[in-house]
Amino acid sequence: MNWTECETNAHQDGVIAHVIGATILGHFILDETAFLLLDIGFVWNIYLDAEMGLLPHPVAIGELQVPAEYRTGIQRDIDRLLAGNTASDLEFVQTSTLRTPITEVSLFQNSDGRRLMIECESGQVIIETSIPKGEIKVNGQ
Numbered sequence: 001m002n003w004t005e006c007e008t009n010a011h012q013d014g015v016i017a018h019v020i021g022a023t024i025l026g027h028f029i030l031d032e033t034a035f036l037l038l039d040i041g042f043v044w045n046i047y048l049d050a051e052m053g054l055l056p057h058p059v060a061i062g063e064l065q066v067p068a069e070y071r072t073g074i075q076r077d078i079d080r081l082l083a084g085n086t087a088s089d090l091e092f093v094q095t096s097t098l099r100t101p102i103t104e105v106s107l108f109q110n111s112d113g114r115r116l117m118i119e120c121e122s123g124q125v126i127i128e129t130s131i132p133k134g135e136i137k138v139n140g141q
Contacts, residue, residue, distance in 0.1 A: 003108035003115050015052045016105045019044055023101050024118070024125060025081040026093040027138050028074065030064065034127050034136050037078055037093065048129045048136060050107055050114035057082075094138075098123045 008016065022038040029035070036044040043060035046052045055063070061075050070092070077093035086095055100121035108115040112132055118125040126139045 003110050006107050006109045008107050012050070012052055012107070015044065015054045018042075018054055019102050019105065021101050023099055024096045024120070025099070026077070026090070026095045028093045029136055029138065030066065032134050032136055034138050035060065036125075036138075037081055039082070041082060043078075046116060046127055046136070048114070048131050048134065050109075050116055050129065096125075098125060 019038060022040045022042070025037045025039055027034060027036045032048050034046045036046070037057065038044055041057055042054050043057050044052065044054050045060065057078050058075075061071055061078065064071055064074070066074075074092045077090040080087070080090065081093065081095065086099075098120050100123075102118055102120055104119040106117045106119075108117065113129040114127075114131075115129075116127040118127070127136065128139070129136045
């Protein structure tokens with residue numbers, strides 16, 4: 001599949017500027033959105049069209065439209081990760097194996113989706129979306 005690098009908008013640039021230097025601790029996918037937990041206590045959410053937001057984790061979790069038990073489970077996993085737990089017994093959040101700071105973020109597109117390449121000091125995380133299929137994947141963690 002051919003990907004073409006594309007420009008980010010002012011909002012994306014602002015979010016990206018805030019995540020540079022942060023470390024991805026884990027992620028989960030819900031409702032066509034990838035949620036990345038950062039070591040700075042924020043959740044970076046990335047939508048199918050590569051629009052994004054950055055919220056403190058209690059606010060981000062509070063805004064999820066999910067049953068209370070699910071929200072509580074996600075918050076429990078996040079609290080464990082922020083406390084330094086790297087165990088694989090988390091129920092809702094997948095732990096990152098790339099625990100090094102983000103150094104660069106690039107955005108690419110094709111006719112059907114977007115690719116966000118997140119460069120870290122020891123590797124990269126790639127988020128690919130398929131807009132027609134409503135799918136989002138996180139690779140490289």
